[in-house]
Structures are given as C-alpha cells and as structure tokens.
Amino acid sequence: MSNQQVEAAPTQPKVENPRVKAMKDFYRRLKKNVPALIGFYTILILVIFSFIGPWMLSADPSDTDVINKFAGPSAEHWFGTDHLGRDIFTRIVHGMKLTLGIGFASVFMGAAMGIPIGIIAGYYGGKIDAVIMRLIDILLAFPGILLALAIVSILGGNLINVTIAVAIYAIPGFARIIRGSTLAAKNLEYVDAIKALGAGDGRIIFKHILPNVLSPVIVNATLYIATAILTAAGLSFLGMGAQPPRPEWGAMLNDGRSYMRDAGHIAFFPGMAIVIVVLAFNIFGDGLRDALDPKMKK
Amino acid sequence: MSQETILEVNDLRTSFFVEGNEVKAVDGVTFDVPKGKTLGIVGESGSGKSISALSILQLIDSPGEIVGGEINFKGDNLLKYNDNQMRKIRGNQISMIFQEPMTSLNPVYTVGQQLREALKIHRGLGKEAGTEKAVELLELVGIPSPRSRVTQYPFELSGGMRQRVMIAMALACDPELLVADEPTTALDVTIQAQILELLKELQDEFNMSIIMITHDLGVVAETCDYVAVMYCGKVVEYADVHTLFKNPRHPYTVGLLNSLPRSDMDQEELEPIRGTVPAPHEMPVGCRFAPRCPFATDLCHEKLPELEDVGDEEQVRCWIYTDEWDGDPEVKVYEPEARTAKD
Numbered sequence: 001m002s003n004q005q006v007e008a009a010p011t012q013p014k015v016e017n018p019r020v021k022a023m024k025d026f027y028r029r030l031k032k033n034v035p036a037l038i039g040f041y042t043i044l045i046l047v048i049f050s051f052i053g054p055w056m057l058s059a060d061p062s063d064t065d066v067i068n069k070f071a072g073p074s075a076e077h078w079f080g081t082d083h084l085g086r087d088i089f090t091r092i093v094h095g096m097k098l099t100l101g102i103g104f105a106s107v108f109m110g111a112a113m114g115i116p117i118g119i120i121a122g123y124y125g126g127k128i129d130a131v132i133m134r135l136i137d138i139l140l141a142f143p144g145i146l147l148a149l150a151i152v153s154i155l156g157g158n159l160i161n162v163t164i165a166v167a168i169y170a171i172p173g174f175a176r177i178i179r180g181s182t183l184a185a186k187n188l189e190y191v192d193a194i195k196a197l198g199a200g201d202g203r204i205i206f207k208h209i210l211p212n213v214l215s216p217v218i219v220n221a222t223l224y225i226a227t228a229i230l231t232a233a234g235l236s237f238l239g240m241g242a243q244p245p246r247p248e249w250g251a252m253l254n255d256g257r258s259y260m261r262d263a264g265h266i267a268f269f270p271g272m273a274i275v276i277v278v279l280a281f282n283i284f285g286d287g288l289r290d291a292l293d294p295k296m297k298k
Numbered sequence: 299m300s301q302e303t304i305l306e307v308n309d310l311r312t313s314f315f316v317e318g319n320e321v322k323a324v325d326g327v328t329f330d331v332p333k334g335k336t337l338g339i340v341g342e343s344g345s346g347k348s349i350s351a352l353s354i355l356q357l358i359d360s361p362g363e364i365v366g367g368e369i370n371f372k373g374d375n376l377l378k379y380n381d382n383q384m385r386k387i388r389g390n391q392i393s394m395i396f397q398e399p400m401t402s403l404n405p406v407y408t409v410g411q412q413l414r415e416a417l418k419i420h421r422g423l424g425k426e427a428g429t430e431k432a433v434e435l436l437e438l439v440g441i442p443s444p445r446s447r448v449t450q451y452p453f454e455l456s457g458g459m460r461q462r463v464m465i466a467m468a469l470a471c472d473p474e475l476l477v478a479d480e481p482t483t484a485l486d487v488t489i490q491a492q493i494l495e496l497l498k499e500l501q502d503e504f505n506m507s508i509i510m511i512t513h514d515l516g517v518v519a520e521t522c523d524y525v526a527v528m529y530c531g532k533v534v535e536y537a538d539v540h541t542l543f544k545n546p547r548h549p550y551t552v553g554l555l556n557s558l559p560r561s562d563m564d565q566e567e568l569e570p571i572r573g574t575v576p577a578p579h580e581m582p583v584g585c586r587f588a589p590r591c592p593f594a595t596d597l598c599h600e601k602l603p604e605l606e607d608v609g610d611e612e613q614v615r616c617w618i619y620t621d622e623w624d625g626d627p628e629v630k631v632y633e634p635e636a637r638t639a640k641d
Contacts, residue, residue: 126360189402196355196396197389197416197467211406 029291036287042280050096059087061094061247070263079269082255088266091247092273098248099277102163102232103225109167110228111221114174119213121175122182123205133179136172144169148231152240159248162241166228177220181213215292223285226278233274249274304475304507305331305354310367312346312353321578323349323362325531328605331475331524336501336508338522338539340515340554344575346531347511351477354509355394356384371475390420393468397480399460403452409436409463410448416470435466440496458489462496469500476501477509482517494521515558519543524611527551530575530586533605536613547614549591585617593618595625 030036065085073080079088121132139147151165185191186209194208233250235241242248244255249270256267312324324346331337339347353364356376369376376387388394396402403412413435414428423431429448436444439462452460461481468476478497482490498521501508510521518525518539525542527535527550535548546552553571573590582588588598597617605615617623 189396189398190404192357193394193396193402193464193467194404194415195357195388196394197470198385198387198419199389199415200385203415203419208404212404 026291030287033287033290035283036291039280039282039284039287042276043284046096046277046280047100049093050100053093053096057090057093059090061086061091062245063087063090070259070266072263072265080263080265082252082266083259083263088252088269091252092249092269095247095249095252095270096273098159098242098246099229099233099274102159102166103229103277103281106163106166106228106232107170107221107225109163110170110224111174111217113167114171115178115210115217117171118175118178119182119205119210122179123186123201123209125183129179132175136175139168140172144227145231145234148235149238149240152235157235157240157243159242159246162232162235165235166231169231170224170228173220173224174217177216178213181216182209185209185212219285219289219292222281222288226281226285229274229281230278302333303330304333304372305509306368306370307350307354308368308370310350310353310369311365312349312358312362313365314362316361319579322531322581323578324353326367327526327528327531327533329526329533329536331507331509333474333507334501334505335523336510336521338510338512338518338525339528340512340518340525341528342513342575344530344578345528347513347528348479350528351394351479351509351511354477355388355392357388357394386420389416389468389473390471391473392475392477393471393473394477394479395461395464395468395481397483399457399464399484402464403460405452408449408451409455412452413448413463413467413470416467420471431470432466435470436463438469438500439463439466440492441466457485458492461485461489461493465493465496465500469504472504473506475507475509477511479511480513481510483512483514490517491520497521515554527554530581532586532615533613534587534615536605536611538611541609541612547608547612547619548587548616549593549618550587553590585615593625595623597622597624 030040063086065081065087067085068077068081069083069085071077071081071085077087077089079092081087082091117132117136121129142150147169148162148165151168152161155161155164191204191208194204199208232241233248233253236248236250237254239251239254242251244251252270253267253274256263256265256270259266307327307329310324310327311322314321314323327346327350329337329339339350341347349358349362352358354369354376356364356379358364364377367377371387371392376384379387403409410429410432413432414423414425417423417428417431432448433444436447441447441459441462447455452463455463465481476497481497482493485493494517497508497510500506508521510517512518522539524536524538526533527542527548529550535542535546535551537547542551543555546555550571553569556569557571559565559568571590572592576582576586576589582599584597584599584601585591585594585603588594591598595617601617603615603617603620605613606620608614608619618625
C-alpha cells in the first residue's frame with residue numbers, strides 16, 4: 001500500500017471519549033449486581049452525609065444533658081442518649097467523618113507505600129525482590145490488630161497514629177498484589193517493545209506497567225477500607241485510638257459497654273453504624289471485583 | 299566485504315544460566331549487515347535467531363547474559379556501551395519490531411500516545427508536535443484516516459493495522475537499522491505480503507538496513523538480500539539470497555530447501571530432515587548437525603568445523619568444503635537441482 005492510496009481523513013462521526021465509554025461500561029456491569037449497587041450508594045450517601053450532616057444538626061456532640069441521661073430512643077433523641085446525656089445520633093453523625101476519614105486515609109497511605117514497594121520487587125526481581133518480600137513476610141507474620149496495637153503503643157494513642165498504624169498494616173497486602181501482577185506484566189511483549197524504543201526503567205514501571213496492574217489494587221483498596229475501619233474502631237474501643245470526648249464509633253462502643261444490660265442502645269447504635277459501613281464497603285468491593293474482571297464481561 | 303556494512307556481529311555468545319547449567323542459546327554467531335540491505339536470519343525454533351536479535355539491542359533479561367563477542371554498529375562496539383548509551387541507541391538508531399502485534403501494544407494507551415513515546419524519549423517532542431508526527435507516521439505506514447486513528451486504542455485495530463502501528467513506532471526516529479523479529483508470523487498471508495511490501499518500500503525510502511528474522515524461507519526469498527542460516531546457536535551458512543537458493547552448500551540448508559513444497563515439480567511427498575534438534579544440554583561435540591546429516595563422517599562427529607569462506611561473500615560451516623574432508627569426494631560437488639530465488 002502506498003501513501004497515495006491513503007485517503008484524506010473524512011469527517012469522522014463524533015467519537016465518544018474512550019474513558020467516558022469505559023466508565024459507562026463499568027457502571028453498566030456494576031448495575032447488574034444489586035447488592036454491590038446498594039453498597040455503592042450507601043457509601044456515597046454516608047460520605048455526603050458525613051460532610052453535610054454535622055452542619056444540619058444543631059446540637060454539639062459533646063453537649064451533655066444530665067437530666068436525660070440513659071434516655072432510650074425517642075422523637076427528640078432518635079438513638080437515645082448516653083451515660084452523660086449526649087445525643088447518640090448527633091455523635092454518630094459527627095463520628096462518621098472520623099471513621100470514614102481513617103478508613104480512606106490509612107488505605108491511601110498504605111497503597112502509596114505498598115504499590116511502589118511491590119512494583120519494584122516484581123520488576124527488578126532477584127535479590128531486591130527476595131529482601132523486600134522477606135520484610136513483607138515479617139510484617140505479615142503479626143496478626144493485624146496486634147501489629148497496629150504495637151505501633152500505636154510506640155507512637156502514642158491518637159487518631160493520626162491509629163491511621164499510620166493501620167496504613168503500615170495495609171502495606172503487605174498491596175505490595176504482594178502489585179508484585180504478582182507486575183511479575184506477569186513485565187514479561188508481556190509491549191514492555192519489551194517499549195524497552196526496544198529506548199525507554200528507561202522509571203518510564204516503563206510507572207507509565208507502562210502501573211496502569212496495567214492497578215485494577216486488583218482498586219478492589220483490594222475498597223475491601224481494605226472496611227478492615228481499616230474495623231481495626232481503627234477496635235483500637236479506639238481498646239482506648240488506644242480516639243480519646244474522649246471525640247465521638248469515634250469504637251470509643252462510643254466502649255462507653256456503652258458498661259451499660260449494656262440497662263441501656264443497650266448506647267452500644268447498639270454505634271455498633272450498628274460500624275456494621276453498616278463495613279458491610280457496604282465489603283459488598284461494594286466484591287461487586288467491583290466482578291465488574292472489573294474482564295472475564296465477566298458480556 | 300565489498301560494501302559498506304552498518305552492523306558487524308562477531309563471535310556473539312549469549313547464554314542462559316539455569317540452575318547452575320549454562321545453556322548456550324547463541325554460540326559464536328558472526329554476520330554482517332550491509333548498509334541499506336536486508337539480512338535474513340533463518341532457522342527453526344530454538345536455533346537462537348531471536349536471541350541474536352535481542353542481543354543486538356541488549357534486551358536479554360536475566361537469567362540470560364551476553365557472555366562474549368562484539369557487536370560493531372557503525373564501528374562502535376555496542377557491548378562496551380553502558381545502559382544510558384544503549385537507551386539512546388534503542389528506538390533511535392536501531393529499532394525493533396516484534397512477532398505478536400496483538401500484544402506488543404500497551405492496551406491502556408491510545409495509538410497516538412504510544413507513538414509519541416519514542417518521539418518524547420529521543421526527540422523531546424511535546425504533545426502537539428508529537429501528535430502531528432504520529433499522524434505523519436501512520437500515513438507513512440499506510441493507515442487510512444490517520445488523524446482519527448491516533449485517538450483509538452489498540453483493541454480497536456486489526457492485527458495487520460497493529461503491526462503497521464508497531465512499524466510506525468519503530469520508524470519514529472528514522473533508525474538506520476530495523477530488527478524485525480518474525481514480523482509476519484502472526485498475520486495471515488495476504489496481510490503478510492502487504493507488511494513485507496511496506497517494509498521494502500520504507501527501506502528504499504529511508505535507505506534503512508533490515509535484519510529479518512524468520513523461519514519462513516518464502517519470506518526470505520521475498521525480502522532478503524543476504525541470508526544467515528542458523529542451527530543450534532551457530533551460523534551454518536551465510537550467502538546472498540540468490541546463491542543460497544540456487545546453490546545451497548550446507549547439508550542443513552539443502553535439507554531445508556528439499557523439505558519445501560514446490561509448485562514446479564510433481565512431488566509424491568516432501569522430504570523431511572530426519573532426526574530432531576539436539577537438546578541444549580547435550581550438544582554434540584562435533585558438528586551440531588552431524589547426528590542428522592546424511593554425509594556425516596567420524597570427523598564430523600568429533601570436531602566442530604569453522605565458518606569458512608567458500609567464495610565471494612559466502613561462508614559455510616561444514617567439513618565437506620575443507621581440505622580435511624575424509625568422506626565421499628563426490629559430496630563436494632553435490633548440487634541439488636538448480637533452484638531460482640523469486641525476485
């Protein structure tokens with residue numbers, strides 16, 4: 001074929017931006033999975049509500065009303081009041097931002113550290129890989145909550161340290177997933193092809209391998225947010241995380257623990273809130289995994 | 299060599315070290331690529347032809363390693379270059395195209411983005427200048443309506459189109475040498491003919507040298523000026539394409555040609571080369587082809603022949619063409635029926 005035969009570009013019909021198309025396609029597949037969709041919308045509503053909720057409520061989460069302490073759910077106090085007469089609903093709404101914040105921040109930090117570690121281990125292989133992966137194995141040898149507890153005990157108990165502890169605990173998961181995908185991706189022909197064009201390691205790793213190995217990470221991140229929230233709440237429950245009077249859900253659960261028999265609602269509602277958030281992330285993560293899996297494409 | 303050569307490969311040796319064993323994939327390969335011409339490297343699977351090509355660009359990954367030899371590109375030994383210098387050569391002066399156009403393009407980037415890569419790496423072209431050049435390149439390789447193609451993803455193109463894109467990527471920086479590793483193996487015959495035709499046109503236009511790696515003698519006849527035949531990591535015969543088809547010397551080459559179906563003769567059945575390729579860890583001490591060679595003598599089994607000049611620009615690695623030959627003297631003048639290479 002010669003150049004003369006090449007016709008001038010005819011006026012093309014407006015091509016849809018492929019990214020938009022991919023997103024639409026993704027949403028179409030997600031839509032088929034009803035629980036995942038419910039999870040997705042629950043998360044969306046919770047995130048929006050965590051921002052506008054505190055602004056809509058007039059009461060302060062730390063306002064005490066000693067006369068009405070231990071009050072059960074009523075029109076005035078939807079979720080009742082706790083042992084100091086604080087409105088539990090107000091506290092849960094204010095605590096939502098903390099809980100979601102810890103979840104997102106720790107997973108983000110964990111991914112930011114785990115992804116480069118994993119991709120370097122996978123790409124370079126050999127001794128670098130062996131050393132990195134043994135360190136990761138050491139981290140993995142500790143049960144999650146124990147590791148987080150140890151880190152928080154060293155750093156001191158506050159919300160930022162809890163976030164860091166949970167993030168460190170998240171590193172091995174990300175590193176291992178990324179390493180595995182990188183091992184597969186680095187032997188693909190397009191990596192050789194780009195190398196043959198003179199690309200350096202940095203360009204190959206971050207521009208050409210990374211985008212191709214991200215989809216399992218996205219799924220893992222979503223599922224991990226649930227674990228992170230649970231771990232953070234657990235630490236607060238043990239008194240290592242959020243300090244009173246912060247309305248953190250784990251801490252609220254701990255407050256309610258002593259009054260379980262007489263005023264179960266104090267522990268019940270924060271507990272329920274944790275369950276709903278964790279469940280939403282889990283079913284959304286599962287649905288996401290199916291929707292991002294090219295094999296499930298129809 | 300009577301004419302200017304762009305690449306001289308001397309005694310190139312590339313080995314793979316697996317579980318303490320050395321597997322010599324390329325074992326002392328020597329060939330020249332004349333400027334503006336096409337050298338074909340022919341051989342069966344595992345003969346070391348692809349590894350030779352990858353060695354030229356030093357794209358051998360662990361556990362493989364280039365253990366010796368010289369690769370002189372325009373007079374400079376590339377094996378003395380460091381990583382940085384090599385990167386400046388790759389895609390810029392020497393480019394490579396691969397066998398599988400379906401997987402050689404990154405699925406997450408558009409054709410335009412990928413074409414811009416080499417231009418960005420070697421020429422520092424930005425997005426707009428890069429896109430302009432990308433459109434130009436696509437037009438050059440005969441892709442219709444290139445302006446809309448640059449925004450498409452690889453999965454939206456057919457195999458032949460993708461191979462054209464690969465060629466466009468390889469040509470982005472006007473390389474002087476193009477290494478084509480079985481560029482048409484994965485394509486069907488009509489597309490294959492188009493791609494070969496395209497490569498030929500581009501070669502004439504840019505006075506580019508090509509190393510064409512293939513196991514298809516038809517492709518060799520169609521495109522090459524010179525041919526190196528490889529067997530078990532060694533070049534067994536080097537000749538210009540006409541001589542090779544008309545007067546093959548090495549018994550392996552003769553066997554290869556005899557095993558081809560021919561349209562000008564009535565053939566009851568094809569004549570295969572008997573036996574199998576020896577396993578890499580139990581290479582014969584003598585000539586690698588001796589166990590399968592119909593003329594092999596004790597000498598062949600005991601000592602490895604050298605690649606000797608047997609005529610103008612012709613080399614062969616076979617005892618038959620030396621003074622030491624102790625077998626049937628008739629074999630020396632053995633000539634299969636004259637074959638003519640297709641022009």
